[in-house]
Amino acid sequence: MSLMSLTAVELGKKIAAGEVSAVEATKDALAQVKRLDEKYNCYVTVDEEAALREAEAVQQKIASGELTGPLAGVPVAIKDNMCTEGMLTTCSSKILYNFKPTYTAEAVLNLRKAGAVVIGKTNMDEFAMGSTTETSFFGPTKNPWNPEHVPGGSSGGSCAAVAAEECSFALGSDTGGSIRQPSSFCGVTGLKPTYGTVSRYGLIAYGSSLDQIGPICKDVTDCATVLEAIASHDPKDSTSVSRESYDFTAALRDDVKGLRIGIPRDYFGEGLDVEVKEPILKAAKVLEEKGAILEEFDLSLVEYAIPAYYIIASAEASSNLARFDGVKYGYRTQDYNGLHNMYKKSRSEGFGPEVKRRIMLGSFVLSSGYYDAYYLKALKTKALIKQAFDRAFAKYDVILGPAAPTTAPKLGESLSDPIKMYLGDIYTISVNLAGLPGITVPCGLDSRGLPVGLQLIGDCFKEENIIRAAYAFEQSRSYAHCPAAE
């Protein structure tokens, strides 16, 4: 049996106890990558040598007592939009196909300090724009539960790698649902922390005011443990918050007595697949039986979240992605005539269609004369959505709903209809607009054997509530290993 079938915390315990070494764990991860990745394409880059070297160094520190944390020696996969010094960081885009950063993202540094061993970089939608991991320049990642289906996105590579057990856990980033939706599609647990909890330094920006790094794991215990390792107040990120407490594992209690859970009617209306709806409501029942207080309510404004999100995220992206111009790093076109032609050709050839669509959309809404009508209005909508959540959290500790309206669609189904793909983000997007924490936990399979994810949303800086609820729910069932991983 591969060590990768263990959770990160279980594996960490075995390594700490000296039952297995960090090197053996890394070798198992690499073996699993070798066995499965050709089929699922979870990774853009795997650096075997570097991983083994790091595992050996970590093992020495474990032996000497220098590293004692729960993640010491545990193999991790990093989404390819987080900078890793000297290791390719492509954002799954042609425009960064050869880019090796000169520094490492703060969240990854924090993991390294905790002794986690980086196996490689995972596939994603190009610049995190997409919900299926099909917009990657390096080809789509396939869902380990059924390779004819997408893993979701944009952190599809990270979620599929955890499901296929090609790593112990992974890091993803979530701008509009990019951790929670693919976690739902791949049957794993993913947590998007409160905005400002994990440093964005070194995360290649898509929508700066919405981006947040978070853990993707097999279970809630791993998520809380990894979050504890990566969260920090980072002076290099002005939007990083100094939190009162960074203790997330204390909330791992099988106790939801008196926890007030709100179920927004708006999340269970038209468009929600009945095969998703049933397991979600069943999960709510489980929590109720454990003592939580359930109540339905109207969240309101849900239909405005998608247009507001696509305006704000695209506007920021149009500016964030301006730096990819062929001048300093990354792809530059072969033949060009002068500076402007070089810019134009490098960007035309270097970006894929979904990225171009959002750059154009973002440039348009920021244009002189349209700013007030679109961008400013979207910011006001964002503020109203936050207020709606504030009202809800005055009454509830947790909001419960689905992470996505359906289970994973088939490859190729979504790209032909981008509007439909955008609508698939309806349950995750408002969480980013309001800066809230959210977690997805597996809660069943549909009739085709594809996973369904339960989403739990908390108030700002109240990760403990969603971790508590998710953990309590998780105790009612055992982890469903993806058959392909075995």
Next chain:
Amino acid sequence: MSRQYETVIGLEVHVELATKTKIFCSCSTAFGGAPNSHTCPVCTGMPGSLPVLNKQVVEYAAAVGLATNCTITQNCKFDRKNYFYPDNPQNYQISQLYYPICRNGWVEIDTPAGPKKIGIHEIHMEEDAGKLIHDEWEDVSLVDFNRSGVPLIEIVSEPDMRSADEVIAYLDKLRLIIQYLGASDCKLQEGSMRADVNLSVREAGSEKLGTRTEMKNLNSFKAIAHAIDGERERQIELIEMGRPVIQETRRWDDNKEASFAMRSKEDAQDYRYFPEPDLVPVIISDEWLAEIKARQPELRTEKLIRYKKDFDIPDYDAQILTSAKRMADLFEAATAVCGKPKKVSNWLMGETMRLMKEHEMEADELDFSPENLAKLIELVDAGTINNSVAKEVFEKIFLEDVDPDAYVEEHGLKTVNDEGALRSTVEQVIADNPQSVADYRGGKQKALGFLVGQTMKAMKGKADPGMVNRILKELL
């Protein structure tokens, strides 16, 4: 010209702030340095890097705002200005559009018609770009990001100026205020102060503003004055010919003494400004603002009053000494050492100004130490050297900041007080110049001067002229 025209001018002044580190990272702002040696992921726009605001920039900008009677925006924000250019590593500049740090100020200038207030519309903070170096030989362009991220403030005036003289007076006033605050050295030639001139003309008495042009690349007060006069003439000529003035940006060519159109309003870029999401709003609390206010140094007006009161120097001296911060600093420091304000003032207003003119230097380029000037004054007062030697030594101090004690000693410049040696030299001079001796004895007082000169020459200038005079008279 049959009609009377009025020139309407507004200025956009960029000032590089004197912080040690850049506005959004901890790289050095020092000049020089090998290309791209003062850079990091932030100021080279590396993917994933994030800006962190340098507090000192806020303090300098607020200090300039307070000194120019502005209202400080206590909750101000940064915005992104988007445009593509290779010297701009992110292809956007972090600047302020919607909530600039200072608004609605003014400074007072002197005009022939009396004092006049020039309004300041706003002052905002922003980052400088890198520098492009075009290599004609290799046919490539290179980028040096050492200047990328150097903090700037842009001071936007109201269109309140009516002539080149008013513009120069306004710039002089701004420069002095900012230098006094220590917020910048404000050197036009080196680009730490840059002015863009917005100018339009209208018929005298008209309320409506004419179409304006913006003039860039003005590197000296002279260029600014010439550009204003030239642009005024150009616009009046167009109007007289019945042709429209086109709203455009023009570039001043100092060598050709003329301006050329760069781009018209039609090709003006849409900068797609929006709030910078990577930075949080800058909250300037009442306490912080009070701290900045408390730290405001003495400005020129206050210095003028104090100089007259504390040092008892004439108004004229005080005016000149305070006309540059460096000059005032030298004056105060040297006076503190020797306690002789009038003498220090004389050296600064006399020899210092003369040598500055001779070497085409600005006051802020003076880099001799006030201690050396104070020592020199002591040497003269003690009679150790005479005035002409002192001038010679001062030139050395001015140029090389030599220690006058050591220099006088080393070069044997001490006044010769040995009367015996002097007496024998005078005897020799009398013997060598019988004609002059005869002239003097014949009543020609001028001849004595010649003999004194001859003696000083023979003594290589080191004699005390009073003593030479006395001995000569005695021997004749």
